[in-house]
Amino acid sequence: xxxTESEVRYVADLANLRLTDSEIARLAKDxxxxxxxxxxxxxxxxxxxxPMAQVLYQSEETATLRADEIIPPIGNAAALANAxxxxxxxxxxxxxxxx
Amino acid sequence: MNGVASxxxxxxxxxxxxxxxxxxxxAESALKFAxxxxxxxxxxxxxxxxxxxxAAERVDRKMAAGESAGPLAGVPLAVKDVIVTEGVRTTxxxxxxxxxxxxxxxxxxxxxxxxxxxxLGKTNCDEFAMGSSNENSAFGPxxxxxxxxxxxxxxxGGSAAAVAQGTAVVxxxxxxxxxxxxxxxxxxxxxxxxxYGRVSRYGLVxxxxxxxxxxxxxxxVRDAALLLETMAGRDECDATSAFAPVPRFTAQLDxxxxxxxxxxxxxYFEGLASExxxxxxxxxxxxxxxxxxxxxxxLPATKYAVPCYYIIATAEASSNLARYDGVRYTSxxxxxxxxxxxxxxxxxxxxxxxxxxxxxxxxxxxHGYYDAYYLKAQKVRALIAEDFRxxxxxxxxxxxxxxxxxxxxxxEKVDDPLEMYLSDIYTITGDLAGIPCMSVPCGKTSEGLPxxxxxxxxxxxxxxxxxxxxxxxxxxxxxxxx
Numbered sequence: 001x002x003x004t005e006s007e008v009r010y011v012a013d014l015a016n017l018r019l020t021d022s023e024i025a026r027l028a029k030d031x032x033x034x035x036x037x038x039x040x041x042x043x044x045x046x047x048x049x050x051p052m053a054q055v056l057y058q059s060e061e062t063a064t065l066r067a068d069e070i071i072p073p074i075g076n077a078a079a080l081a082n083a084x085x086x087x088x089x090x091x092x093x094x095x096x097x098x099x
Numbered sequence: 100m101n102g103v104a105s106x107x108x109x110x111x112x113x114x115x116x117x118x119x120x121x122x123x124x125x126a127e128s129a130l131k132f133a134x135x136x137x138x139x140x141x142x143x144x145x146x147x148x149x150x151x152x153x154a155a156e157r158v159d160r161k162m163a164a165g166e167s168a169g170p171l172a173g174v175p176l177a178v179k180d181v182i183v184t185e186g187v188r189t190t191x192x193x194x195x196x197x198x199x200x201x202x203x204x205x206x207x208x209x210x211x212x213x214x215x216x217x218x219l220g221k222t223n224c225d226e227f228a229m230g231s232s233n234e235n236s237a238f239g240p241x242x243x244x245x246x247x248x249x250x251x252x253x254x255x256g257g258s259a260a261a262v263a264q265g266t267a268v269v270x271x272x273x274x275x276x277x278x279x280x281x282x283x284x285x286x287x288x289x290x291x292x293x294x295y296g297r298v299s300r301y302g303l304v305x306x307x308x309x310x311x312x313x314x315x316x317x318x319x320v321r322d323a324a325l326l327l328e329t330m331a332g333r334d335e336c337d338a339t340s341a342f343a344p345v346p347r348f349t350a351q352l353d354x355x356x357x358x359x360x361x362x363x364x365x366x367y368f369e370g371l372a373s374e375x376x377x378x379x380x381x382x383x384x385x386x387x388x389x390x391x392x393x394x395x396x397x398l399p400a401t402k403y404a405v406p407c408y409y410i411i412a413t414a415e416a417s418s419n420l421a422r423y424d425g426v427r428y429t430s431x432x433x434x435x436x437x438x439x440x441x442x443x444x445x446x447x448x449x450x451x452x453x454x455x456x457x458x459x460x461x462x463x464x465x466h467g468y469y470d471a472y473y474l475k476a477q478k479v480r481a482l483i484a485e486d487f488r489x490x491x492x493x494x495x496x497x498x499x500x501x502x503x504x505x506x507x508x509x510x511e512k513v514d515d516p517l518e519m520y521l522s523d524i525y526t527i528t529g530d531l532a533g534i535p536c537m538s539v540p541c542g543k544t545s546e547g548l549p550x551x552x553x554x555x556x557x558x559x560x561x562x563x564x565x566x567x568x569x570x571x572x573x574x575x576x577x578x579x580x581x
Contacts, residue, residue, distance in 0.1 A: 008458070015417060015461040016424065016438070017454060018446030026451075027458055030516050034459060037517055038406040041475050044482070051477035052484060054309055054339070055295040055533025057558040066335050078202040084431035091426050094437045 002035040003028060103129050103175075104265025105579060108322045111174050111268060115162060122158035122173035126151045126217050129175040133219055133266035140242045140251070142260040144180050146220035147187045151175075154217045161215075169215030170329055176211060177267035179258045180221040181228050182313065183302040184208055187218075191304050192226040192236040192254075195448035198429045205302020206337065207271060207313050207330040214329045219267055222257030226450045227420065228273055228306045230254045231281060231522045234513055235452040242509070245287055245549055249506040252282030255316070259286040262316045269326050270316040275306050276408055277501075277526025279314040280538040284501035284551025287540045289323045289568070290316050294559050295533030296341035298327070299334030307415035308339075310408075310530045318579045320539060320569040324348040327561065343559050351562050352569040357390025359567060362494035366401035367525050372504040378550040379500050382541040385575055386498065386567075396494060398486040401528060403479050408527040409520055410463050410476035417460030423448065455516060484532040487555075496567055497555040500525055501538045505548035525553060535561045539568040540577040 005028045012019050012027075019027070073079075076089050085092040103125070106114075114120050120128075130148050137143050161168040183189045183201035190196045204212075212218070225235035233241040233256030241256040243249040244264040251260040255272025259282035262270050272279040274292040283290025291314045298313045305311060315326035331345040363383065368376065387393050425431035425444030432443035449457065463472035490497060502522060512519045529536035535558070538551035552571070556564040572578050 003462070011458055011462045011465065014465060015457050016421070016441045016445055017449070017457060018439075018442035019454070020446075023451075023454065027455060030455055031459060031462065033517055034409070034520075035462075038410060038472065041403055041406050041410075041479055042471070044400075044403060044479060046475060046478035046482070049478040049481050051474055052481035053477060056484070057294075057533065074202050081202060082199055082429050083427060084425060084429060093426055094435060094440050096437050 002032045103132050105318070106268050107319055107579070108171065108174050108268060108325055112172065115158070115173050122155035122162070122217065123152060125173050126155035126175065126219075129267075130219055133261070136264055136266050139247065140244055140260045140264055141239050142222055142241050142257040142264060142266060143177065143220045144190060144192075144223050144238055144257070145188055147184070147218060150187060151217050151219050154212060158215050158217070169213065170325060171211060172215030174216050175268050176216045176218050177220060177222050177258055177261040177270040178208065178218055179224050179255050179270070179272045181224060181273055181304045182208060182271055183304065184218065184221065187221065189221065189304070190238070191228070192224045192238060193448065193450070193453070194237045195423050195430045196428060197237070203302065206299040206334045208302065210330045211326070222255070222261055222270065224257055225254035226453050227304065227416070228254040228275060228278055229416070229452050229456055231277070231519050232507070232512065233257065233282075234509065235450055237450055240509055243286055243506050245547060246506060248508055249548070250285065250509055252285035252502075252506060254278040256282045258316050259283050259288055259290060262286070262288045262318055268318070269322050272314055272316055273303055274312045274314045274530065275310045276412060276530055277523045279312075279316065280501050280526050280536060280551065280553060281523065283316060283538040285506040285549065287543070287549030288316055288318055289320050289537065289539050290314060291323045291327055291537040292529060292535065293327055293331065293561055294341065294535045296339050297331045297343070297535070297559070297561070299337040299340040301334055301336035305419040307412040308419065309415060310412055312530070320565055320572050320578075321349055321352060323537070324352070324565045341559070346562050348562055348565045351566055353566065354570045354573065356567050356570045359391045359496060360494040361386060361391045361393045362396035362490055362497045363393060364396050364398040364401065364490070364497060364499055366398055367499040370503055371500055374544040375500055375503070375505055375550050378542040378544070379552060382552045382571070382575070383498060386571060389570055389574055394494065396490050396497070398490060398528070400479065400482040400486050404483055404528045404531060405520055405524055407476045407479040407483065408523070408531060409459070410472050411480060411531075413456045413460030414464050414473050415460070417457045417464065420453065420457055452516070480531050483528055487528075487532045487534055491557045495556070495563060499553045499555070501551040501553045502526070505544050505550055529555050534558055535564050537564060537568060539572055541575065542577070
């Protein structure tokens with residue numbers, strides 16, 4: 001058993017996901033199977049291997065600094081157009097701080 | 100207008116130049132045809148006729164004024180619904196973004212429209228591009244035009260189906276673990292995953308940022324190559340986009356492939372369904388007939404690619420999908436507290452596969468498991484990339500199957516996520532290494548199901564890849580054979 005239902009609840013909490021009991025049970029089964037399969041990696045000796053975080057390739061030196069030019073942003077109204085709730089130029093959310 | 104379903108880009112250009120039709124007439128007839136055909140496959144989620152006709156009018160005006168209207172003038176294009184289009188709904192196949200209208204265009208979209216392309220609509224896909232069958236779309240699965248009871252592959256299944264069905268001349272998809280090549284092989288069209296960084300990811304809704312690519316679909320190698328050369332190249336809006344100059348791939352489809360050294364990785368031929376295997380071996384024989392030198396090679400880390408990929412991709416996805424929290428992107432589930440609102444929104448909004456991957460990704464990044472899973476997978480990724488680097492000192496191209504089997508039945512694998520993940524076994528390695536790779540049709544099974552041949556080359560050698568694919572396509576008579 002790689003993962004229990006209570007661990008699934010803990011991870012769901014970290015991931016900000018509200019799951020139903022049946023989803024928890026299903027995920028425990030699926031993740032257990034998938035994680036067991038992923039254990040195949042442990043048979044490889046990687047003690048001398050550098051981790052690869054990004055695709056790397058040979059390339060010439062390039063000037064990576066661009067000209068410092070002002071480009072107009074999309075603007076407040078356009079940025080907020082998809083907000084479920086907005087007001088006074090901001091996103092609105094349920095109250096966070098009690099007074 | 101007849102024959103809209105089989106047009107190539109070259110034929111569109113010739114028709115416009117000869118005044119056989121105007122861009123507006125072509126757009127109107129393509130839209131009418133696509134809308135009438137769409138119920139068969141569910142390939143498009145929505146159409147954008149106003150935008151299409153406006154683009155076509157611009158082309159007609161330029162041509163009337165004697166100006167160049169661009170290499171893609173009037174070409175009907177379908178766009179996977181994970182690529183943002185200003186003012187046109189972009190859902191990512193998710194309930195969460197059902198009403199999302201982006202305030203900007205992806206760089207690829209901007210470049211293609213500047214070149215005269217006419218976007219007809221947005222295509223169906225697995226939710227947030229997570230899937231290998233298109234069955235994870237919140238808006239219903241896509242059916243394969245070659246066999247309507249079968250999946251088109253995923254996650255860019257709608258784009259592949261549209262090109263195969265003839266409801267677009269070319270299409271854009273995205274590939275993170277095979278999401279362009281696998282559906283291309285299942286539907287019998289050409290699909291290309293360019294070198295990582297070749298096409299700007301600006302405006303491609305992020306799934307796994309170190310693996311995501313935008314890639315083209317076409318009914319011919321030439322069309323896919325032309326789409327790629329038009330949208331590729333450095334973009335300041337994507338820091339990972341490459342500075343490498345973009346060659347004119349289409350100017351080098353000269354058929355000169357004799358002497359090309361081709362490697363057949365033995366690990367890609369284990370567990371291959373017999374009929375698909377026969378088509379691949381016939382394809383290899385054809386390449387030999389064209390004068391290519393074929394030899395066996397080994398990519399020993401291949402068997403670790405699936406676990407490696409599903410750790411890295413889900414880890415990155417769990418982070419990228421954190422932004423869908425009910426604050427910015429249209430959907431919100433009500434709750435009294437902020438954290439309750441986040442949780443309810445995400446719990447109700449994401450489909451089962453997205454939740455599975457967010458959970459898996461969160462788990463492999465969590466305290467106590469990071470080293471064993473995520474860091475380990477990054478090291479294995481380095482081994483997979485090293486396999487390719489070494490192989491390419493001996494060969495110029497690698498040829499392999501795209502998928503272990505042809506298109507499977509709708510519903511066949513939905514209850515077994517691991518089985519579904521294993522269908523990506525031959526495609527995820529190219530994404531992990533970041534090399535260019537593509538699927539080109541190489542025939543059909545006795546049931547009439549398309550089989551795709553995969554070609555992989557060195558970083559930034561799309562030129563060699565397209566040259567080989569084009570020569571193969573012509574020699575085998577596979578162009579437009581959907």
